[in-house]
Amino acid sequence: MTTQLSTTQQRMGEFRKALELTYGEQIKASLPSPRDFNRFCQAMLTCAGVNPKLLDTTLESRIACAIQCAHLGLFPDTVIGYAYLVPFYNKRKGASECHLIPGYKGLMQLARRSGEISVIQARAVYRDDEFRVVLGTSDHLTHTPGPNYDGDASLITHVYAIAAYTSGGMQFETMTRERVETYRARSRAGQSGPWVTDWLPMALKTVIKRLIPFLPSATAAIHAAQLDDMDERGVPQNLHAHGVNIIDAATEPPDNGDQAPADGADN
Incomplete structure (x- = not known):
């Protein structure tokens, strides 16, 4: 010893x-x-x-x-x-x-540093929440928390990330729980580590990584997301x-x- x-x-x-x-x-x-x-x-x-x-x-x-x-x-x-x-x-x-x-949190911080993002958030949707996504010429998303909000992670049905631009307008990305689990299954550590002990932060990071490529001047955040993807896939x-x-x-x-x-x- x-x-x-x-x-x-x-x-x-x-x-x-x-x-x-x-x-x-x-x-x-x-x-x-x-x-x-x-x-x-x-x-x-x-x-x-x-x-x-x-x-x-x-x-x-x-x-x-x-x-x-x-x-x-x-x-x-x-x-x-x-x-x-x-x-x-x-x-x-x-x-x-x-x-x-x-x-x-680090990915969101890097996205904000571009100077073109005023707000970036990631949240989970729980069973019995009111959650509505409209896509088309005027995309928008509404989420009204219900009685299970911010409770048992097993009740999460969706995760989403939203970024508001300093110039106006916004961008969002949503994922169902099933879609998140598909990403988890591809990970080299999907059955151990944070995916088991901290499912929600990993799910939020996954949806943020899907949002980041659509954000302006987010080069640093994109690079950091790529490093995370490499580790997830088991690539040096x-x-x-x-x-x-x-x-x-x-x-x-x-x-x-x-x-x-x-x-x-x-x-």
């Missing part, structure tokens, strides 16, 4: 050094505000403390997620739910990698291919005889 604790502390120290020193300037430059650097690094370290399996992922993938989170301006956490870091086993590489998973995110360029500072001669940070061991 003592040896395991010592190894975890050592890996945490290596991760801290990589975040704050080796790749610190690159992460700081990627953040919307450099003043958030210390708080951002602490958020990354807290995620690893809450889920030590993240320390088994390659250091390169953790840093790539950090840079991507910084670029998107999403702080990973397990409380607010803007973004999450999860281990993903890459069979081709035979190594565990870190994946960035945006939460539905390969953040290098998505514009995340890690400056190979780790290959520079280490200071004071210290070894350069090495990739974490696989599971």
